[in-house]
Amino acid sequence: MLNRRHIRVKVMQSLYANLGGESEDFSKDQKFLMQSIYSMYDLYILLISIFIEVRNKGIDQIGKQKQKHLATKEDKNPNTKFVNNEILKFMGDNELILEKIKQQETIDWDLDSEYIDIIFKAIVSSNAYKSYMKTRMSNFQQDKEFITTVFREVIAPNDKLYDYIEDKNLTWLDDLPTINTTILKLLQKLRPNPTKTYLLPELYRDEDDLKFATDLFTKTLLNQNELNEEIKHKTINWDSERLASIDLVLIQMAICELKHFPSIPVKVTINEYLEIAKEYSTPKSSNFINGILDKLVKEYEADGKLNKVGRGLL
Incomplete structure (x- = not known):
C-alpha cells in the first residue's frame, strides 16, 4: 500500500513540523512520524467501511418499502440486486473487516450518518446504478465492475466526503490519492471466493520500507x-x-x-x-x-x- 515516495513525503512532513535544529532525542519526533504513517491505514478502513454502510442503507430502505401502509407491488418485491452485490456482501459479511472497523475510533457512522446518506443518494442517482439495476441478476464480474465504477466515479471524487476527510485528519488529504489507488487496484484484481484478508493489505511492502522511513527521518534530523x-x-x-x-x-x-x-x-x-x-x-x-x-x-x-x-x- 505504502510506496517509497509516500514514505519520503511522510518523512518530509514530519521534518518540516520539527524544523529547527539537531536533536538526539528522537522518541517524540519519531512517534509523530509513525502516527502519521499508520493513520493512512485508518483512512483505508474508513473508505472500506463506506461500502458496508451504503449497503446497510440499501437494506434499511428495502425494509421500509416493504412496511409501507400502501405498499405497491414494486415495494413488496423490490430489486435487491444492489444489496446482494457479491463484493458488497463479501465486505459486509467479513468479520475481519468488521473487527478492523470496530477498532477504529475515528469511524462513527451513527454520528456522521448524513455523509452516508449523501453518498448513497449519489450512487442511486448515478448512471452506473441505473444501468446496473435494469436487471435483477448479475454475475461476479458484473458486480465487480459496478462497484469499481461506483468507487471511481461516485465515492472517490465526492466533494462532501473530501470535506469530511479533511475535517477528520488534515494529513489524510495527502494520503487520499494513494489510498484511492490501492482500493481501485484491489477491486480490479478481485476474484471469486477471495480470502478474508484480501481487502486487508499490509501497510508496508516489507520491513525494509519501515526501516527506510525511520532511518531517513533520524539520519536527516541528526x-x-x-x-x-x-x-x-x-x-x-x-x-x-x-x-x-x-x-x-x-x-x-x-x-x-x-x-x-x-x-x-x-x-x-x-x-x-x-x-x-x-x-x-x-x-x-x-x-x-x-x-x-x-x-x-x-x-x-x-x-x-x-x-x-x-x-x-x-
Missing part, C-alpha cells in the same frame, strides 16, 4: 546542521530566511540519501525529490533543488564519496 553547511557552500548568497522551508527539508533529505543509503541509485534519489518538490513546493523549486544536487553529486563523485553498491547505482 545531521541537519552538517547538511545545511553543505547546502550553504553550493548556493550563491545562500540565506536560510529566503529559502523555502520545504525546499530546505527536501534538499536535506536528498543529501542524506546520497550519503547514507548506498543501495538507492543516485538518479532515483534525485528524481524522487524533484517530483515531490513539484507537488509540494513552489514552481521554481524543482529546478533550484536539481541545481544544488547536481553540484553535490559531481563533487561527491570527484572525491569518491558516493559509496553506492550494486550495478547502475550512480
Whole structure:
C-alpha cells in the first residue's frame, strides 16, 4: 500500500513540523512520524467501511418499502440486486473487516450518518446504478465492475466526503490519492471466493520500507546542521530566511540519501525529490533543488564519496 515516495513525503512532513535544529532525542519526533504513517491505514478502513454502510442503507430502505401502509407491488418485491452485490456482501459479511472497523475510533457512522446518506443518494442517482439495476441478476464480474465504477466515479471524487476527510485528519488529504489507488487496484484484481484478508493489505511492502522511513527521518534530523553547511557552500548568497522551508527539508533529505543509503541509485534519489518538490513546493523549486544536487553529486563523485553498491547505482 505504502510506496517509497509516500514514505519520503511522510518523512518530509514530519521534518518540516520539527524544523529547527539537531536533536538526539528522537522518541517524540519519531512517534509523530509513525502516527502519521499508520493513520493512512485508518483512512483505508474508513473508505472500506463506506461500502458496508451504503449497503446497510440499501437494506434499511428495502425494509421500509416493504412496511409501507400502501405498499405497491414494486415495494413488496423490490430489486435487491444492489444489496446482494457479491463484493458488497463479501465486505459486509467479513468479520475481519468488521473487527478492523470496530477498532477504529475515528469511524462513527451513527454520528456522521448524513455523509452516508449523501453518498448513497449519489450512487442511486448515478448512471452506473441505473444501468446496473435494469436487471435483477448479475454475475461476479458484473458486480465487480459496478462497484469499481461506483468507487471511481461516485465515492472517490465526492466533494462532501473530501470535506469530511479533511475535517477528520488534515494529513489524510495527502494520503487520499494513494489510498484511492490501492482500493481501485484491489477491486480490479478481485476474484471469486477471495480470502478474508484480501481487502486487508499490509501497510508496508516489507520491513525494509519501515526501516527506510525511520532511518531517513533520524539520519536527516541528526545531521541537519552538517547538511545545511553543505547546502550553504553550493548556493550563491545562500540565506536560510529566503529559502523555502520545504525546499530546505527536501534538499536535506536528498543529501542524506546520497550519503547514507548506498543501495538507492543516485538518479532515483534525485528524481524522487524533484517530483515531490513539484507537488509540494513552489514552481521554481524543482529546478533550484536539481541545481544544488547536481553540484553535490559531481563533487561527491570527484572525491569518491558516493559509496553506492550494486550495478547502475550512480
